[in-house]
Amino acid sequence: MLSLGKLELEYLKIAPILRKYQEPIQSKVDYLVVVKSIISSSCVVRTNLINLIQKIEPNKIFIAAPVIYDGAEEKLKNEFEEHIHSKFKFFYFAKDSTRTSDGEVIPGIGGNIYLRLEFDNQDNKNEYIPEIVKQRRSQFLRRDNVLMPKV
Numbered sequence: 001m002l003s004l005g006k007l008e009l010e011y012l013k014i015a016p017i018l019r020k021y022q023e024p025i026q027s028k029v030d031y032l033v034v035v036k037s038i039i040s041s042s043c044v045v046r047t048n049l050i051n052l053i054q055k056i057e058p059n060k061i062f063i064a065a066p067v068i069y070d071g072a073e074e075k076l077k078n079e080f081e082e083h084i085h086s087k088f089k090f091f092y093f094a095k096d097s098t099r100t101s102d103g104e105v106i107p108g109i110g111g112n113i114y115l116r117l118e119f120d121n122q123d124n125k126n127e128y129i130p131e132i133v134k135q136r137r138s139q140f141l142r143r144d145n146v147l148m149p150k151v
Helices: 043-053 072-078 122-127 131-137
Strands: 002-004 007-009 028-035 057-064 067-069 088-091 094-096 140-143 146-149
Touching: 028 043, 043 057, 067 072, 072 088
Parallel strands: 028 057, 057 088, 067 094
Antiparallel strands: 002 007, 140 146
16 A cells, blocks of 8 residues: 555556656746546546655646546545645546446547557557657756756
């Protein structure tokens, strides 16, 4: 079990972070923005928030997606103590309340997100590095597996 105050989760309920890119940041920031294609069960958002709030202390946390499943906001808030979830502000265009028998939110984003983004599958998506990440990453030196600004 992972324990962060009120937050106690079984490892199986946390979506693993397979790859990430993070630039050097200060420990205190005004805003943390989490963007996802669709927020269904909120486990991916929760996992990323857990990872980030161990390193930074944001004043406000913006969570954005084109579509959110009904109840996902409360489910996510319930995973964190009040001093954290009180910083949440959700932004979305649609809130859906129907799932298929496979668990897909409908109408959702109108199909499989990987195919809509022209990836063959999730593994293919995980191999992709956006050009902006390549460009920004090249502005930093790597020292002991930590990104440092080039001087």
